[in-house]
Amino acid sequence: MKKKAVVLTLLLTLSVFANFFNTFAEYNPPFEISAKAALLVNLDTNEVLYSKNPDEKLYPASLTKIMTAILLMENVKDLDAETATAKDYIYEEFVGLDISTADIRHGETLTMNQLLHCMLIQSANEAASIVADKLGNGSIPKFVEMMNAKAQEIGAVNTHFTNPHGLFDPEQYTTAEDLRKITQYALNIPGFSDVVKQTRYGIAETNKHEARTLVTTNLMMDEVNGGMYYDSRVEGVKTGSLPESGKNLITTATSGDYRYLLIILGEPIDDMLHFTDTSKLYDWAFESFEDKELLSTEKSVAQVKLELSWEKDQLLLYPERGFEALVPNEIDASSVQPVPVIPESVKAPIKKGERIGYINLMLSGEQIGQVPLVSQEDIGRNFLLSAMDAATDIVRSFWFKFIVIFLVVLLIEYIAVTIWKNQSRKQRYHKMTKR
Incomplete structure (x- = not known):
C-alpha cells in the first residue's frame, strides 16, 4: 500500500507542477493518420506534442490488461512466490471465441509473475481472468469493481470496465487521455516496463503443460517476426484488437535524449495501420522537434x-x-x-x-x-516615504472617512443647535422687553 501511495503521489505532484508552469503547444504532422484517436506525449517533459480526439470514448480491447496488471503488481508482494490455479468456470465466456491465449489449461497452476507475462506479452485473456478470480477472492465482478475504483483514483474519469481482459462489452470504454494516465501510472510501477519490453518469455513445465515460450503480439518490437513493421526504437507497451474497437496500440519509443508515449485507438481492423501510423508519428517527433531553452x-x-x-x-x-x-x-x-x-x-x-x-x-x-x-535583489523601505504612505492610506481608509463624516455631522448639528439656541434666546429677550 505504501508503494502504491508513493507512486500516485509522485504522479499527481508531477502533473500539478507541469500544469502550473507550462501550457504546452500542440502541433499537427504533415500527414493524416487513420486512427479514431491518438495522443503523443513526451515522457521527459509531459508535453503533449500531438492529439486527435483525446477525450472520445472508445473500446479499449486488450489495452484493458494494463489495468489488470496494475492491480496485480500492487496487490501481490512476491509475484514469483504466489500462485493461482485456472478454475473451470473461467473458460465459459470464451467458448466459441477466437481469442488470444497462452494455452493455459483447466486446473493449471502458474505463478503470478508468469500470469503477468502471459497477459502483457502474449495478451492471454484467460490469464487476465485467472488473476481477476484470484485477487477478487473468487469473484471476477469484485475485481472489476477494483479496476473501476483504481481508474477513478488515477484520474481516468471517462473510463469504465466490465471485465479484466478487454473482450467487447458496450459498457467497457475509455479515452486516449485516460489511457495516457493509466499507462503512465503503470510505467512508474517498478518492474512493469521490464515486462512490456520483452518479446519472448519462457515458462517452465507446469502441472498441466510442457515448457512453452510466450511471443509478443507487438510486431514493432519483434525483430524476428516483425518484418517491415519492426522499429528498434519501440519498447512496449500493449496491443489490443477487436472488430468493434478496431486495432489499438500503446507504445513507448526512445531515440537519443527523447522518450515518447503514443496511444493509437481505432485503426481499421483489416490492415496494419496501427503499426505504420505509429512509426510515422515517431519519425515526425524525433526528426522535427528538439528541446530548446526559450527563456x-x-x-x-x-x-x-x-x-x-x-x-x-x-x-x-x-x-x-x-x-x-x-x-x-x-x-x-x-x-x-x-x-x-x-x-x-x-x-x-x-x-x-x-x-x-x-x-x-x-x-x-x-x-x-x-x-x-x-526580484533578483532586496529593496529596503524608506521610513519617511513609508510614513507618508501610511498617512495616505489612513486618509483613504473607510474608517477615516467615516470618522471625518461623523465629525462633520456633529459639527453641523452643533452649529444648528447653537443657532437654534441663540434664536430662542433672542425671542425670549424680545418678549421680556415688550413686557
Missing part, C-alpha cells in the same frame, strides 16, 4: 513601478526559472513572444526571489508556457 533567468523581461524606496522607482523582474520546451527545429528564443502579467506597482520592502506576477510565452499566437517573475 533564461539571466535577462530581465519586465519592470514594474516601485514605491516607498529612495533607491529606485522601477524594479526589474526576472524569470524565476529558465524555460525549455519541445519546439520545431527552426524555432529559437527570438521566435517566442514574452507577455508579462504584472501589477501596476509594488511597494518596498521587496525580498530577493519574491514572486511578482508571471510571464506568458506565446508562439504563433498560442501559449506554450508560463513562468513566475521574481
